[in-house]
Amino acid sequence: GVDTICVFPKNIARLVKGGEEAELLVGLKNDGQSSLNVVAIKASVHLPFDRHLLLQNLAVQVFNNGSVPSSAQDSFPYIFSVSKFLQPGPFDLVGTIVYEMDQHPYQNTFYNGTIEVVSLVFHSAWNLLFFLLLELHFLSYLGYGLMVKYRTLRN
Numbered sequence: 819g820v821d822t823i824c825v826f827p828k829n830i831a832r833l834v835k836g837g838e839e840a841e842l843l844v845g846l847k848n849d850g851q852s853s854l855n856v857v858a859i860k861a862s863v864h865l866p867f868d869r870h871l872l873l874q875n876l877a878v879q880v881f882n883n884g885s886v887p888s889s890a891q892d893s894f895p896y897i898f899s900v901s902k903f904l905q906p907g908p909f910d911l912v913g914t915i916v917y918e919m920d921q922h923p924y925q926n927t928f929y930n931g932t933i934e935v936v937s938l939v940f941h942s943a944w945n946l947l948f949f950l951l952l953e954l955h956f957l958s959y960l961g962y963g964l965m966v967k968y969r970t971l972r973n
Contacts, residue, residue: 819849822915822928832933837902844915844928847891854919856884859896861913866932869910874901884917906937 823845826832834840848854861876876898886892896913913929 819851820854820917820919820924820926821847821849822926823847824913824929832931834900834933834935836900836904836906836935836937839897839899841895841897842913842929843893843895844913845891845893846886846915846917848886848888850888850919852920853885853887854917854924856881856886856894857916857918857923859894859913859915861896861898861911861929863900863904863933864910864912866908866910869912873904873909876900886917900933900935902937904935906935908932908934 825843825845826841827843828841844859846854846856858878858880860878862872863874863876865871865873879896881894884892884894894915900909909932911929911931911933912927914925914927916923916925918924
């Protein structure tokens, strides 16, 4: 009697920047007869064409007071970060929530789908190139102005 749902609240496209934190919310609905205690949320990153090949175990987030009464629902945040060395592209994210009900441990996979990893280095390299070209343009314009001033004074 436990249902889960997952939402990327600030990131509908599920774009994750390597080396930066990303957030998702895990919604939990308890239709069981007794309350449950959320113990932890964990996730892992896999290749999209072979889920048996594990690329990275993400952080385990532990909850001390994650109680959900019977016939109630609640949401729990999970903040994670994929490695900045991960190649940009699509990867599978498998998220699991671990909880206890009547002193028995259970787990439920709340997300088993694709995320798109983008590289910060790539964007930074383009920004660096842009500013270098802008500076080169400014220096050439300054040099041209000095050359014209020199010719004017020489005549």
